[in-house]
Amino acid sequence: MARINPEPKERLLATEGYAELDAYIDGLHLEPEAPRRKDTLIQALHRAQIIFGYLPDEVQLHIANRFYIPHAEVSGVVGFYNFFTTEPKGQYQVSVCMGTACYVLGADKVLQEFERLLGIRSGEISDNGKFSLDSLRCVGACGLAPVVTINDRVYGKVKPDAVEGIVEHYLVEEAQEA
Amino acid sequence: MTKTSVIIDGRAVTVDEGATILEAAKTINVRVPTLCHLHLEDLQMVNQVASCRLCVVEVAGRKPLLPACATPVAEGMEVRTNSKRVLAARRAVLELLLSDHPTDCLICVKSTNCELQKLAHDFAIDRERFRWEVNDYPEDTGSRALKRDPNKCIMCRRCETMCSEIQTVGVLTANGRGFEAIVGPAGMKPVLDTNCTFCGQCVTVCPTGALTGVSYVQDVWEALFDTSKTVVVQVAPAIRAAIGEEFGMAPGTAIPGRLAAGLRRLGFDAVFDTTFGADLTIMEESREIVERLHDQHHLPLLTSCCPGWINFLEFQFPDLRDIASTCKSPQQMVGTIAKTYYAERIGKRAEDIVMVAVMPCLAKKYEAARPEHTDSGVPDVDYVITTRELSKMLKEAGIDLRYIEDESFDNPLGESTGAGVIFGATGGVLEAALRTVYEQVNERELEDVNFTAVRGMQGVKEAEIRLNGKVVRVAAASGLGNARKLLTKIEKGESTYDVIEIMACPGGCINGGGQPYSQERAERIQARIEALYAVDKGQAVRKSHENPSVQRLYEEFLGEPGSEKAHKLLHTVYFRR
Incomplete structure (x- = not known):
């Protein structure tokens, strides 16, 4: 061969x-x-x-x-394909939908809030490898816009002020497991 | 074949069913502009990605404009190729293509040969209507052979089609999507980290300056003006059949004498001919052939003159390395002999000689830089420049090959035979070898030196000759896709050949990656091939073993073909890449 x-x-x-x-x-x-x-x-x-x-x-x-x-x-x-990645992802993969419906309902501000709280830009992974942040195009749940997915879990109608609570949830879960 | 009748710009046209609108338009001399489209009939290569949209036309009853290159005609179709809507769309397409293309045409090596530049010129583009972001990728010159400037890629994907389908090397792909999309190696790696063979066929089809060769023109100028060096040059056979094109001569005009004169005017201390190395190669290789046929081992022998092919072999079929001839290529043989035998004769040390090779090839640049090619104690060949680079040097120095008297090459490494000259075309190495092997084995004169069965553009050609009453089967392949077919057969034990010549470029060196660019490619290649065979025919000596300078080299220096010294200086080894 x-x-x-x-x-x-x-x-x-x-x-x-x-x-x-x-x-x-x-x-x-x-x-x-x-x-x-x-x-x-x-x-x-x-x-x-x-x-x-x-x-x-x-x-x-x-x-x-x-x-x-x-x-x-x-x-x-x-x-x-956006789905494939050549860089390692975090333990918790945060994806903010930037499809049309999510975007017009403020997904960009949701993404900004994740960026601020996690201290990383979209497409990056946190230093401790816990979180990675990305945007994606339409997950087919426009009725729930703006949509955020974290691993297999879907969050609907996410407002920027809800982001802190979501991040905290994973930090607590992490602490409990440890 | 069923015919289809259509109306193009009000004129009725009948073409074969399945023909594209572009093809139909061509039959009535309606020129639809194209950029990504490329159809090389001689190679059966069609690049029909329809990505540039420059060839859009209006078809009655169809709302969107359609790409003429990829839309087949249908009975009764009415096509408008130059309506207001069509021209406006094409202009917008071109302006968008230009919007992120570097505007450094003045200092672009592809200037005057760039298809994008020509379109901008033809469309009388006189302003930058759109100018937003531009890509900023670094140039890739690390291979010392192939130069990639990704910022000039227009995503036509001709290179990818050539590399994957014709050469079956498969180095190039589209990376990313949308605005950032660029054709390049997997993950935009440097080409040196891939299985690129540096054959340079991608360069011959790139419409812009995205793929070119790494230039050594400035190094050669510096050497020429360095009075402490003896600067010698060798020119490959294919150069004489093509460089005239750069000076406006008709394709197929072979000008060895003018070329030698022009090189001397440039200031080279001695002007040698790579065909001398070709004859030397035949002396060594025919000995190998005779030995291997006698012992019936390491067959089929694979020729080793073409460095692009050798790169392919080392990478893709490393287990077949031992059946390749161990002969160095003619370029490297001339380099080694110039820095040993010739250096001795003129009382110089190898390090005082600068050997410049003019080649139709980019892989030769890579070959010269291989660390094992230092048998003279220093690099045997210092710089390799292409036909294109040499023509620019001549022009810079005001030397016009149209108006110069023939001169001869310098001896001893300038004496050549017809056999050496035909090395530049597919089948030529094999034919030259047959001329010598026949006479050596049968010990009688060959009646007809022309082995026409192995000539021409066909991908694989075969012939049989009788040596000592035994039938020997030989083949010549050009294009790496054709090489792959033969090698796969060898691996499976299905090959019945004894000797196989392989050249990486379709048609051989005359169609190399360093040759003058041409839009009428097939005709030019044919004309160049014919020019080489005409030179061969006109040559007094047409067999390598009858080259007097080669004979003297063996008497005075090497001993006999295959001697220990010949092995040390004229043979090489191959690696798993």
Whole structure:
């Protein structure tokens, strides 16, 4: 088999994660020369992001090699979709919807309030790795605008003055777990 | 084939079913402007992303304007290519493309060859209607061969199509989306960190200055004016068949004599010919071929003249490294011999000689910079400049190749044969090798030196010759996609060839990444190929082993082909990249 991609410069993520990802990809039964082998690339990337939390070069290269495609193709897909991230996310991933409905109801001010309270800009992660903050486009819950999601939880009709309470909730939860 | 009739600007046109509006318009000489669109018929490459929208036209009964390059004609379709609405839309599209494009045309290396610049000129754009943000990505010159200026990328994706579909290297992709979107390597990494082969075919299709070569013109000027150095130059075969184009000569005008004269006027102390190195390559390679055929091991032998191809081999098929010929490329052979044998003859040390190579190629720049190419004790080749760079140096110095008398190359490294000259075209290395191997093995003169079966633009060509009564099967491939097909067969044990020549660029060096730019690409490539074969035909000596200077080099210095000294100086090793 031709070697398609360079080796990753570093491989830091846990081998258990790769084992889980490989088991998933094995189930896709990819053939090196099958023209439709790329059809399931997005699912595999999705799965990888669930496992690792993000898609750094080493994961992209691993997937590219398993799909027998150049790294550039994987990178192009990862870069195209906002959902995919190449940077690690916080334990609590705060996403503020900036879709039209949320935006006209003041989502930008909600985002600003998160930025002020967490001390990070949108797209960044807090120093302790607890919180990361992002904006996204329309989660399909416009009736609840403005919408904020934190991990799997959805907050509706969020006003800027409610932000402090939300952040506190996670800090308390964190303290209780510790 | 079923025909479709349409009306374009009031004129009836009948074309093949499935043809695009653009193709239909072309048949009646209606020029619809295009930018991202590229159709290279000789390579069967079509870039039809319809991303630039410059070719929009109005179709009766369809509300939106449609891209002519990607809209197939339909029976009875009525098309307007220059209505008020169409022209206004095209102008707005162009102005938006220009709104974030650098306006440094005066100091852009692509100036006068830039398709975006030409469109702005044709549209009489005389102001910046929109000017907002501009991208500010750093230039990537770290490979010493390929230069990327991402800020000049207009997202046409021609380079990506070339790299992925024709060359099957797949380095380039669209990064990001929307305004920030830029074509580049995965994650915008430097090309040096990717599997780029530096073949430079992306450069030949880039419409702007986003992809060009790293220039060494200033270094060469400095060397030329440094009186403490002996500055020698070698020119590859493909240069003589193309550089005339830069001076307004008809494509396919081969001017070796004028080229030698022009280089001498520039101030080079000696003007050598890479074809000498080509003959030397054949001496070494034909010995390898004969040995391997005799022992039936390490077959098929893969030629090693093309550095883009070698990069591809080292990266993609590292396990097949040992079947590649160990011969250095002609460029590196001339470099090494100039800094050893020639240096001795003129009483200089290797470090006092500056070797400049003029190449049709960007990968040659990378090759010259490889650390193993220092058998003379210093880099065997100091600077590689392209055909384009040399033409600019000549113009800067006021040397017009149209008005200059022929001169000859300097001996001993300037003596060439027809065999060396055809190295510049696909199939040429193989043909040159066959001319020598045939006579060495069969010990009789070859009646017809022309192996026409291995000539021409076809992706893979094959031939058979009889050596000592045994049939030997050979093939020549150009374009890395074609190389991949052959290598995959070798890996699977399905290849029946004994010798395979591979050149990374479709058509060979005459279509290299350093050659003059051209919009009429296919015709030019054909004309350049024919020019090389015409030079070969007109040459008194057409076989490498009959080159008197090469024979003398072996007598006086190297011993015989494959000797220990020849191995030390003329052979190399390959790495897993």
